[in-house]
Amino acid sequence: MNNSNMIIAENNNLRKNIIKTLAVIARINEKEISDTVLIKEELGIDSIMSLEIIANIEKHYQIQINEQDTLTIATVGEFIDYVVNIINKK
Amino acid sequence: MKIGLISPAGVTTGDENLGHIFNENRDLKNYIQSFTRAISSGLLVIASLTPKDIEITLIDENFDNIDYDEDFGLIGISAMTHQATRAYEIADEFRRRGIQVAIGGIHATVLPDEAKKHCDFVFIGEAEETWPVFIQDFINGNPLEFYKSERLIDMSLTPIPSYGLLQKERYKVIWMQTSRGCPHDCEFCGSSRVYGYKYRHKTIHQVIDELNAIHAIWPDARINFADDNLLVDRSFSKELFRELKKLNFRWFAQSDISIANDEEFLKTLKDAGCTTLFIGFESISESSLSTINKNKWKLRQLADYSKAIEQVQSKGIGVVGAFIIGLDGDTKDTFNILIDFIINNHIYTPQITILTPLPGTRLFERLEKEGRLMNIPWSHYTFTEVSYVPKNISPVELKNSLYEIYEKVYSKEVRNIVSRHFKKIFKEINLN
Numbered sequence: 476m477n478n479s480n481m482i483i484a485e486n487n488n489l490r491k492n493i494i495k496t497l498a499v500i501a502r503i504n505e506k507e508i509s510d511t512v513l514i515k516e517e518l519g520i521d522s523i524m525s526l527e528i529i530a531n532i533e534k535h536y537q538i539q540i541n542e543q544d545t546l547t548i549a550t551v552g553e554f555i556d557y558v559v560n561i562i563n564k565k
Numbered sequence: 566m567k568i569g570l571i572s573p574a575g576v577t578t579g580d581e582n583l584g585h586i587f588n589e590n591r592d593l594k595n596y597i598q599s600f601t602r603a604i605s606s607g608l609l610v611i612a613s614l615t616p617k618d619i620e621i622t623l624i625d626e627n628f629d630n631i632d633y634d635e636d637f638g639l640i641g642i643s644a645m646t647h648q649a650t651r652a653y654e655i656a657d658e659f660r661r662r663g664i665q666v667a668i669g670g671i672h673a674t675v676l677p678d679e680a681k682k683h684c685d686f687v688f689i690g691e692a693e694e695t696w697p698v699f700i701q702d703f704i705n706g707n708p709l710e711f712y713k714s715e716r717l718i719d720m721s722l723t724p725i726p727s728y729g730l731l732q733k734e735r736y737k738v739i740w741m742q743t744s745r746g747c748p749h750d751c752e753f754c755g756s757s758r759v760y761g762y763k764y765r766h767k768t769i770h771q772v773i774d775e776l777n778a779i780h781a782i783w784p785d786a787r788i789n790f791a792d793d794n795l796l797v798d799r800s801f802s803k804e805l806f807r808e809l810k811k812l813n814f815r816w817f818a819q820s821d822i823s824i825a826n827d828e829e830f831l832k833t834l835k836d837a838g839c840t841t842l843f844i845g846f847e848s849i850s851e852s853s854l855s856t857i858n859k860n861k862w863k864l865r866q867l868a869d870y871s872k873a874i875e876q877v878q879s880k881g882i883g884v885v886g887a888f889i890i891g892l893d894g895d896t897k898d899t900f901n902i903l904i905d906f907i908i909n910n911h912i913y914t915p916q917i918t919i920l921t922p923l924p925g926t927r928l929f930e931r932l933e934k935e936g937r938l939m940n941i942p943w944s945h946y947t948f949t950e951v952s953y954v955p956k957n958i959s960p961v962e963l964k965n966s967l968y969e970i971y972e973k974v975y976s977k978e979v980r981n982i983v984s985r986h987f988k989k990i991f992k993e994i995n996l997n
Contacts, residue, residue: 501785501815502785502813502814502815502838503785504784504785507784507785515595516737518785519737519738519785519786519787519815521595521599521787521840522591522592522595523840523841523883523913523987524815524840526984526987526988526991527881527987527991529988530987530988530989530990530991530992531991531992533988533992534992542981542984543981546591
């Protein structure tokens with residue numbers, strides 16, 4: 476496996492893990508969660524659930540997420556890209 | 566025959582400055598929308614009590630425009646006090662077209678004669694036994710003007726609300742009621758006077774059937790329990806939690822601080838999907854708290870407030886801390902102390918309201934006797950506007966104080982501190 480394939484594989488794993496975290500904390504069936512789904516309006520994830528999700532991701536990946544940055548994030552896909560970007564910059 | 570059941574639009578606040586804060590803060594906006602974009606289950610129960618051969622159209626004025634020319638044979642309205650002004654406008658408009666109107670709910674229950682001026686039929690108290698009788702009378706052409714529930718109803722006879730009438734995509738938060746009655750008799754609250762002091766609840770099988778009915782429509786719903794205190798009967802609560810966990814619901818409920826001492830119970834709450842818990846602290850002023858309950862129950866809990874908040878929130882459950890300003894013991898200093906209390910205790914969702922003398926309450930009766938009620942429309946009874954003459958400060962000062970408190974406790978700086986506090990808690994809990 477070359478480097479770019481490894482990165483793609485790692486990113487796919489990350490995506491799966493983030494979706495799993497969303498599903499467990501927000502108590503939503505994983506099948507309902509796709510990149511285009513709206514976090515607040517469609518999944519009904521409120522601010523306290525958001526904090527729990529962020530705290531779990533921060534702890535698991537040893538990163539820092541600024542909640543203010545996440546305020547403009549609307550979809551699951553945008554949130555995953557945001558997290559993946561922080562992890563890849565580590 | 567077709568019946569239109571109408572939930573009139575409510576008013577969040579008539580104060581423009583406050584409205585701006587409500588709208589700008591994400592946490593606060595989410596919290597307020599969980600009330601304003603939801604519908605109470607009262608009208609849905611009425612629909613379930615109606616014979617199946619009668620067509621029902623549910624109109625939620627927060628989403629729907631009312632078509633006054635639709636071919637309704639009867640209109641049913643349920644309203645709380647802040648909705649009463651609008652409810653009467655709607656009723657008047659239908660009656661001008663010759664369509665008869667029935668009204669129920671807490672406001673009509675406490676002011677039936679006022680409601681009768683705008684409506685043909687008034688329901689006083691719980692409608693589980695009176696609505697079916699009325700429908701039969703209406704069909705037979707001999708309805709009465711008033712239908713009064715003569716006793717507190719047995720909640721095991723309450724049908725599952727007709728959740729299927731709701732448009733699925735509109736509602737992310739579903740309000741559900743498992744019990745009625747509250748033993749506390751707070752001066753400002755009308756609940757115990759309408760529903761009685763005795764705690765009555767549905768059977769666990771009823772509740773399970775209702776949860777399953779909700780789950781069949783909204784598998785990912787958030788349930789907001791409308792009960793004044795969901796957690797009075799611990800063995801009932803534990804059975805309920807088992808079901809909530811099985812269905813994987815997230816939920817909000819109201820309780821009091823007595824649950825905070827039960828560490829294991831709090832863990833079970835979180836495990837069962839409880840995200841936030843509403844607790845009515847009312848005040849942190851001894852002189853103000855001493856006026857609320859006849860038995861001074863709330864005053865006796867004051868020393869434990871901070872500890873209780875910490876105990877609940879340390880389990881990852883956000884406290885919706887409810888405080889009232891403008892109580893007779895309050896001065897301008899009380900509000901500054903309250904701001905510090907809210908900030909120092911990292912209360913997740915502070916809810917501050919202005920004392921509101923709802924008709925039917927002991928407070929209303931006392932202030933009326935003291936000549937302190939202002940003559941303002943019910944639509945201003947939003948809990949954010951002043952409808953009486955406060956004791957130690959002017960009405961304008963009180964109104965401005967509410968704005969100042971919200972501005973401070975929902976400032977970006979304070980909310981960041983609260984967020985960091987909760988992130989730390991969630992990391993410590995380590996649910997993964």
